[in-house]
Amino acid sequence: MSKKTEHKECECGSKDRITEYDSDTQEGYEFCDVCSSYLRVQIINIPKHGMFPIGWIPEYKKAHFKTGYVLKIWQKGGNGFMTSAIEKSKLKSAIEELKKDDRVKRFAITFKDGKGNYQTQIYK
Numbered sequence: 001m002s003k004k005t006e007h008k009e010c011e012c013g014s015k016d017r018i019t020e021y022d023s024d025t026q027e028g029y030e031f032c033d034v035c036s037s038y039l040r041v042q043i044i045n046i047p048k049h050g051m052f053p054i055g056w057i058p059e060y061k062k063a064h065f066k067t068g069y070v071l072k073i074w075q076k077g078g079n080g081f082m083t084s085a086i087e088k089s090k091l092k093s094a095i096e097e098l099k100k101d102d103r104v105k106r107f108a109i110t111f112k113d114g115k116g117n118y119q120t121q122i123y124k
C-alpha cells in the first residue's frame with residue numbers, strides 16, 4: 001500500500017482540499033470542506049476472501065458530487081471535528097437534531113450566499 005494524503009488547491013479557491021490517493025490500486029478520495037466537492041474512486045470487484053482469479057482486472061466506480069453545503073460537527077470531549085457534505089433538503093432536519101443532541105458541542109454549516117461568497121454559520 002502506498003497511500004498518500006495531501007492538501008491540494010480546490011476549484012473554489014480553498015487550499016485545503018483533502019486528497020488521498022493510493023498509487024498501487026489507483027483508488028482515491030477527495031473532499032473540500034468549503035464548497036463540498038466530493039470525489040471517490042473505488043474498485044468494486046475485489047473478490048471475496050481475497051482470491052484473485054488469473055487475469056483479474058480492477059473495475060472502478062467513480063462518485064462525484066457537490067451538494068453545496070458542508071456540515072462540521074464538534075463533539076463534546078473530542079479533538080477536532082467531523083466534516084461531510086449534506087444535501088439542502090436534509091439541512092433543516094439535521095440542524096434540529098444536532099441542536100437537541102447532547103453529545104454535540106458545536107456545529108457549523110458552510111455554504112455559498114447569494115453574492116457568491118462562502119459563509120459559515122455556527123450553531124450552539
Ligand SMILES: [Zn+2]
Pocket residue numbers: 010011012013014017032033034035036037
Ligand atoms: Zn472547494
